Amino acid sequence: ELFYPKNKQHWREWLFNNHHRKDAVWLVFYKKQSDRKTISWSDAVDEALCFGWIDSKVESIDKESYKQYFCQRKPNSTWSKINKEKIEKLISTNQMTKAGFKAVERAKQNGSWTILDQVEALILPEDLKQALAGYKNALEYFDGLSKSNKKMLLYWIISAKRQETRQKRINELAELAGKGQKPKQFR
Known part of the structure; x- marks a missing residue:
């Protein structure tokens, strides 16, 4: 499934309605030279983390756009320093959902939260x-x-x-x- 979010709020609404019903989605991004409205990669990842999802592989669509795979985070997937810093910010701004907190808690319990620290x-x-x-x-x-x-x-x-x-x-x-x-x- 392809999804074309116009902005951060549009993506958050999709996640709110689908994070528990779907396993994954391809998010379409437009390049800077395009005149189409799009969400930034950083905002897309922030919203995904709020719902226990994560970004993955990127594929080109055409000269103006590309798609990136977003999916539910697997229980043992590792957490990068960048994503852990994002989580801190999202918690402090009250953007996290129950699903996002659950993914963080599971990672802290199984060790995948700290495995990349060293x-x-x-x-x-x-x-x-x-x-x-x-x-x-x-x-x-x-x-x-x-x-x-x-x-x-x-x-x-x-x-x-x-x-x-x-x-x-x-x-x-x-x-x-x-x-x-x-x-x-x-x-």
């Missing part, structure tokens, strides 16, 4: 530190990477579902860092 702060888990220390120049190579590369690699490590997968990723990262390389999928 990634955002660029804190290396102990097991990764030890593995990097086992290869000459690996830690220096890792420390020399850009913030965005470090975050990607740290997220890759912490997002492993099984301990064996995590260990395999740590070993691969440490060995390649010792050779001055990143894992293939990050090159």
Whole structure:
């Protein structure tokens, strides 16, 4: 389903009427060069968060517009620093709904609220530190990477579902860092 919100209020009304009945919707945005009224991405995300929803992939429609997928937040989906800051603002301005509060509470209970905190702060888990220390120049190579590369690699490590997968990723990262390389999928 495609939805063309004219403004923030129009999107909020759609969410109010549909957040509990539908799983997802494609929101249409118009680019700056278009004369069509549209909602900003930031406002769209704010309203989605109020109802326990989140933004996802973006696809082009034509030269004047694109669509972005918005859906109910999955129980274990991680919370970025930006979205947590948005939640604080939305709470302080009384914009949150019961569904939005429920999504936040569930995340705080299951750990998905804080799982990215160490990634955002660029804190290396102990097991990764030890593995990097086992290869000459690996830690220096890792420390020399850009913030965005470090975050990607740290997220890759912490997002492993099984301990064996995590260990395999740590070993691969440490060995390649010792050779001055990143894992293939990050090159």
